[in-house]
Amino acid sequence: MNPAVYRRTHNTMKTNSMKQFALPLYAAAMLALATGFSGCLAVAAGAGAGAAVAYVRGKLEANLGADYEVAITATNRAIQQLGYAKVSESKDSLVDNFVVRNADDKRIDIRLENAARGLTKVTIRVGHFFGDQALSVSILEKIKANL
Numbered sequence: 001m002n003p004a005v006y007r008r009t010h011n012t013m014k015t016n017s018m019k020q021f022a023l024p025l026y027a028a029a030m031l032a033l034a035t036g037f038s039g040c041l042a043v044a045a046g047a048g049a050g051a052a053v054a055y056v057r058g059k060l061e062a063n064l065g066a067d068y069e070v071a072i073t074a075t076n077r078a079i080q081q082l083g084y085a086k087v088s089e090s091k092d093s094l095v096d097n098f099v100v101r102n103a104d105d106k107r108i109d110i111r112l113e114n115a116a117r118g119l120t121k122v123t124i125r126v127g128h129f130f131g132d133q134a135l136s137v138s139i140l141e142k143i144k145a146n147l
Contacts, residue, residue: 055136058126059125063122065119068096071112074146078145078146081142081146097109106135108135110122122140
């Protein structure tokens with residue numbers, strides 16, 4: 001066999017076998033990164049009152065430009081309008097915790113904190129571990145609509 005042909009064929013076989021090994025390894029690494037970071041941090045600009053909304057580790061956090069008592073009333077209305085069953089509510093002068101369940105029997109925790117006059121921090125978590133960003137955002141939008 002001609003040495004030039006042998007080298008070209010042999011090098012091509014090496015390159016192809018390396019590509020066959022590297023491609024699945026690369027795909028697995030990208031999948032691991034995507035899975036590991038999904039839900040870790042997604043930030044979006046909130047509508048109205050210039051509020052920022054952050055979705056971190058399965059929790060949606062936002063600041064509402066409303067007094068604490070007004071935010072509580074808006075949250076109660078939103079829960080009723082969405083048809084959720086209120087399991088419990090514990091309230092004091094600084095924090096109000098709601099535990100509700102939707103039609104799919106998912107647990108939803110809504111926490112309101114009295115941050116300052118005219119400012120209430122809201123935290124929403126759907127489920128226990130991974131959360132549900134779309135559902136959390138829709139709940140937040142319903143609360144904002146009732147302010």
